Amino acid sequence: MRAREPDAEGYVDRGGVKLHYEVFGNGRPTVFLLPTWSIVHSRFWKAQVPYLSRHYRVLTCDGRGNGRSDRPTAAEAYTEQEFAADAVAVMDATGTRRAVLVALSCGALWSTLLAADHPHRVDGVVYLGPAVGLAPPHPERAVHSFLEPLDTDEGWAMYNQHYWLRDYRGFLEFFFSRCLTEPHSTKEQEDCVGWALEMAPETLIASELGLLLCGLESFERQCRRVRCPTLVIHGDEDAIRPHAQGAALAAATRGRLVTLAGTGHLPQARDPVKVNLLIREFVESLGGMAR
Amino acid sequence: MTLMIPATEQTRARHPDEEGFVERDGVRVRWERYGDGEPTLLLLPAWSIIHSRQWKAQIPYLARHYRVLTFDPRGNGRSDRPPTAEAYDDEQYVADALAVLDATGTREAVLVGLSRGGRWTVELAASRPERVLGAVLIDPALPFMAPLPREQNNSFDDELDRSDGWAKFNRHYWMREYQDFLEFFASQAFSESHSTKQIEDMVGWGLETSPETLILTQLGAQPTSREEMEAILRRVRCPVLVVHGTDDRVRPHAAGVAVAELAGGVLVTIEGGGHCPQARHPVKVNLLIREFVESLGGMAR
Numbered sequence: 001m002r003a004r005e006p007d008a009e010g011y012v013d014r015g016g017v018k019l020h021y022e023v024f025g026n027g028r029p030t031v032f033l034l035p036t037w038s039i040v041h042s043r044f045w046k047a048q049v050p051y052l053s054r055h056y057r058v059l060t061c062d063g064r065g066n067g068r069s070d071r072p073t074a075a076e077a078y079t080e081q082e083f084a085a086d087a088v089a090v091m092d093a094t095g096t097r098r099a100v101l102v103a104l105s106c107g108a109l110w111s112t113l114l115a116a117d118h119p120h121r122v123d124g125v126v127y128l129g130p131a132v133g134l135a136p137p138h139p140e141r142a143v144h145s146f147l148e149p150l151d152t153d154e155g156w157a158m159y160n161q162h163y164w165l166r167d168y169r170g171f172l173e174f175f176f177s178r179c180l181t182e183p184h185s186t187k188e189q190e191d192c193v194g195w196a197l198e199m200a201p202e203t204l205i206a207s208e209l210g211l212l213l214c215g216l217e218s219f220e221r222q223c224r225r226v227r228c229p230t231l232v233i234h235g236d237e238d239a240i241r242p243h244a245q246g247a248a249l250a251a252a253t254r255g256r257l258v259t260l261a262g263t264g265h266l267p268q269a270r271d272p273v274k275v276n277l278l279i280r281e282f283v284e285s286l287g288g289m290a291r
Numbered sequence: 292m293t294l295m296i297p298a299t300e301q302t303r304a305r306h307p308d309e310e311g312f313v314e315r316d317g318v319r320v321r322w323e324r325y326g327d328g329e330p331t332l333l334l335l336p337a338w339s340i341i342h343s344r345q346w347k348a349q350i351p352y353l354a355r356h357y358r359v360l361t362f363d364p365r366g367n368g369r370s371d372r373p374p375t376a377e378a379y380d381d382e383q384y385v386a387d388a389l390a391v392l393d394a395t396g397t398r399e400a401v402l403v404g405l406s407r408g409g410r411w412t413v414e415l416a417a418s419r420p421e422r423v424l425g426a427v428l429i430d431p432a433l434p435f436m437a438p439l440p441r442e443q444n445n446s447f448d449d450e451l452d453r454s455d456g457w458a459k460f461n462r463h464y465w466m467r468e469y470q471d472f473l474e475f476f477a478s479q480a481f482s483e484s485h486s487t488k489q490i491e492d493m494v495g496w497g498l499e500t501s502p503e504t505l506i507l508t509q510l511g512a513q514p515t516s517r518e519e520m521e522a523i524l525r526r527v528r529c530p531v532l533v534v535h536g537t538d539d540r541v542r543p544h545a546a547g548v549a550v551a552e553l554a555g556g557v558l559v560t561i562e563g564g565g566h567c568p569q570a571r572h573p574v575k576v577n578l579l580i581r582e583f584v585e586s587l588g589g590m591a592r
Contacts, residue, residue, distance in 0.1 A: 187485040 004050040011068075012093040014086060017077065020068035021061040021090045025053030029123060031283065032099040034087055035063025036107040037131075038078065038207040039175075040195040042067055044104065047272035048279070055280065059099065061090045065207045066199045073203070078210025083110035084117070091121065100124045100283055104268060105241065106131040108249065109214060116225035124229045124286050126279055127249060129265045131241045132219060134248035138239065146208065161208070164201040172196045178239045181264040188269045223252035230255030231282045233275060235263025300344070305351040313362075313394040315386060318378060321369035322362040322391045326354030330424055330584065331400040333360045335388055335408035338432075339379070339508045340476070341496040342368030345405065348573035353580065360400065362391045366508055367500040379511030384411045385418070392422060401584055403427040405569060406542065410434075413554065417526040425530045425587050427580055428550060430539050430566050433524075435517035436546035440479075447509060462509070465502040473497040479540045482565035489570045524553035531556025532583045534576060536564025 006022035013019075022042065031052055033045040042060040052058050062069040064077065064086060072078075087110060091099060100123045103111035108130035115122040136142075144150055144157045153163060158171045176192040196204070230253040234246025243259065250257035258278060260267050268275050307323035314320075323343065332353055334346045343361040353359050363370040365387060366379060373379075388411060392400060401424045404412030409431025416423040441457040450463050458464070459472045477493040497505075515523075531554040535547025544560065551558035559579055561568050569576045 184485075184488040184491075186487060190485070 002046070004053055008094075010093065012086075012089045014089045017064055017070045017072050017086075019061055019064060019070070019086050019090060021059060021094065023094055024049055024058040024060075025056060027053075027056040029283065029286070030057040030059060030096050030099040031279070032059040032087065032091065032096070032101050034101055034103045034107045034111055035061055035083065036104040037211070038063045038065030038199060039172075039204055040066065040192055041069075041198065043195060044192070044266075045268065048102070048268055048276055051272075051276045052279065056100075056283065057096075059090060059094060059096065061086065065203050066195065071199060071203045073206055075206045075209035075213060078207040080109040080113055080211075080214045082210070083107075084113040087111075087114055088118065088121075097121065098123050100126070100286065102126040102128070102279060103130070104128045105265065106211060108132050109211075109219070112219065112222050112226060112253070115228055115230075116222045119227050122228050124231070124282060125226070125253075125255075126282055127230065127232045127234075127246065127255075128267055128275065129234055129238050129241055130232060130246050130249045132245050132249050134220065134223075134252060135242060135244035138242055146212075161205045164205060168201040168204075169193070169197070171201075179265040180270065181237055181239050182262065182270045185264075185270060188266065191269075192266075220252060223249065226253045229282070229286060231258065231278065232256070233258045233260060233267055233278055235260045235265065235267055235271075237262055238265045240265040303347070305354055309395075311394065313387070313390045315390050316378075318365055318371045318373050320362055320365060320371070320387045320391065322360060322395065324395055325350050325359040325361075326357060328355075328357040330587070331358040331360060331395075331397045332580070332584070333388060333392065333397070333400040333402050335402060335404045335411055336362065336364030336367075336384065337404075337406040337408045339364045339366030339500055340473070340505060341493055342370075342499065344368075344492070344496060345567075346569065349403075349569055349577055349580070352573075352577045356581065357401075357584065358397075360391060360395055360397065362387065366504045367496065372500065372504045374507070376507045376510035379508040381407075381410060381414065381511075383511070384408075385414045388415055389419065389422070398422070399424050401425045401427070401587070403429070403580060404431065405429040406432040406566065409550070413524060413527060413550075416529055416531075417523045420528050423529050425583060426527065426532070426554075426556075427583055428531065428533045428547075428554075428556070429569055429576065430535050430542050431533065431547060431550050432542045433520055433546065433550055434515065435520050436549045437543045439542065440540060462502075462506045465506060469502040469505075470494065470498065472502075476541075480566040481571060482538050482540050483563065483571045486565075486571060489567065492570075493567075521553055524550065527554045530583070530587060532579065533558045534561065534568060534579055535559075536561040536566065536568050536572075538563050539566045541566040 008023040011018045041062040065071050098121050101111045108127050111125050115125050141156050149162045150157050158174050164171050172193045176189045180188050232246045232250040234243045236243050309324040312319045342363040366372050399422050402412040409428040410433045412426050416426045441460040451458050459475045473494045477490040481489045533547050533551040533556050535544050537544050
């Protein structure tokens with residue numbers, strides 16, 4: 001059951017990959033809640049959709065690889081360029097000339113690409129816990145290989161393609177316990193594990209390899225090409241992506257940084273009221289520009 | 292289970308507009324008032340194991356529509372902790388409720404009672420009908436309505452040679468392992484998944500009183516006979532709404548069914564709900580209370 005059902009939904013086909021999108025509300029401007037890594041699908045925005053759609057027109061889309069979208073098998077199908085092109089296709093299919101983008105974690109990669117390449121279609125970008133290589137990762141995540149078989153399953157050693165094929169659920173439970181480090185997150189952890197189980201580990205591996213193909217060295221240049229206003233929201237207890245990455249992204253895009261004290265990697269799930277109000281305030285600050 | 296108990300209350304979604312103490316026989320009881328709509332709702336305490344913050348998910352919503360009164364039960368919160376069992380007789384809590392109505396200039400009110408607060412609500416509605424517009428009984432704990440898990444093979448007063456499950460509901464165990472009892476009781480009161488926050492709250496509130504005080508609240512209870520309890524229920528003349536969860540592990544759903552029938556009330560069953568739906572199904576409970584108050588119509592204005 002949902003607090004808010006979509007007013008319209010459909011599929012857009014891009015190069016043989018079908019993508020499912022939903023539209024809520026009809027206010028202005030349009031706020032596009034972008035997909036993140038395919039490990040979860042558009043329901044990760046469930047605490048934003050009912051509130052934001054009371055004020056704006058809200059678009060969501062299941063990222064390729066999960067939800068009601070197709071699951072291509074090749075790593076090349078999961079690059080930042082593909083996700084960016086999917087977003088443009090959804091905007092075209094829904095008659096959306098311009099939108100404010102909201103991106104979580106690695107959604108930062110495609111939203112930045114969109115803002116840099118399509119400045120006339122992006123009014124502003126809100127980044128939540130951005131996964132960007134502008135600052136070093138947490139040291140414990142830089143120890144183990146994703147590709148090679150390992151002789152340990154401890155902690156972040158579970159972030160390994162061979163382990164995913166052996167014990168997919170075990171990895172998911174570990175991973176989301178690190179995403180959701182706040183007390184009382186059992187419901188959010190259960191939700192995320194459930195969404196991830198809607199896809200197969202083979203698909204998740206392809207999507208991870210696709211992200212590894214992303215040209216991170218050019219990301220800084222992309223950031224410099226972003227002309228629209230940006231807002232970066234990052235928890236200071238984010239155990240997936242250091243707060244320093246969000247701070248660096250805010251600096252690189254000349255945007256505003258809001259630090260959430262005690263918050264982990266998924267502020268939209270664990271601090272939804274705060275995040276919703278910040279998104280609203282950001283959208284309102286764009287004024288007539290975004291109407 | 293490891294629990295992190297916050298040392299103090301963090302913040303509130305809604306602060307009281309007025310607060311004060313009412314004193315009876317040297318015992319001070321702390322009350323709070325929120326909002327000034329009509330009618331007045333008196334949210335009673337449930338048992339001195341917790342205090343008025345049990346209503347934290349109701350106050351902000353209901354105070355937007357009505358005048359809401361709460362008070363801390365004697366034995367917890369900011370109310371006094373008298374050292375005798377007699378001070379915790381059920382009639383004392385009922386008299387406190389009446390004293391709060393008087394002290395706040397409240398001629399009549401809709402009463403909302405959870406668990407043992409349901410019993411006090413019934414007794415006040417039966418004895419002072421002119422002050423009670425309606426009664427909402429949430430998972431009410433009235434004696435003799437249904438067999439209780441804690442009464443199976445158990446004794447509150449005797450030393451037991453085991454301490455599993457409801458054997459923890461024992462005065463000697465409380466003196467030895469008070470927090471463990473609180474954690475067990477909270478796990479039974481919140482049988483729904485994802486209740487870690489509500490469990491933590493309950494244990495924290497329980498730690499604001501002492502095992503000695505909580506023991507007195509059990510010794511002071513006044514078991515009447517089933518006939519006497521039924522007679523009191525039949526004397527209730529105001530509209531009654533009973534809300535009861537099917538998975539209540541403290542007071543079985545059958546108890547709510549019996550109370551609704553005897554009081555001539557409407558029963559709303561919460562599928563899968565535990566003993567404290569106001570905490571785990573707050574939106575549902577708030578809307579039910581609102582709908583009930585509205586159904587009283589002009590009578591309650």
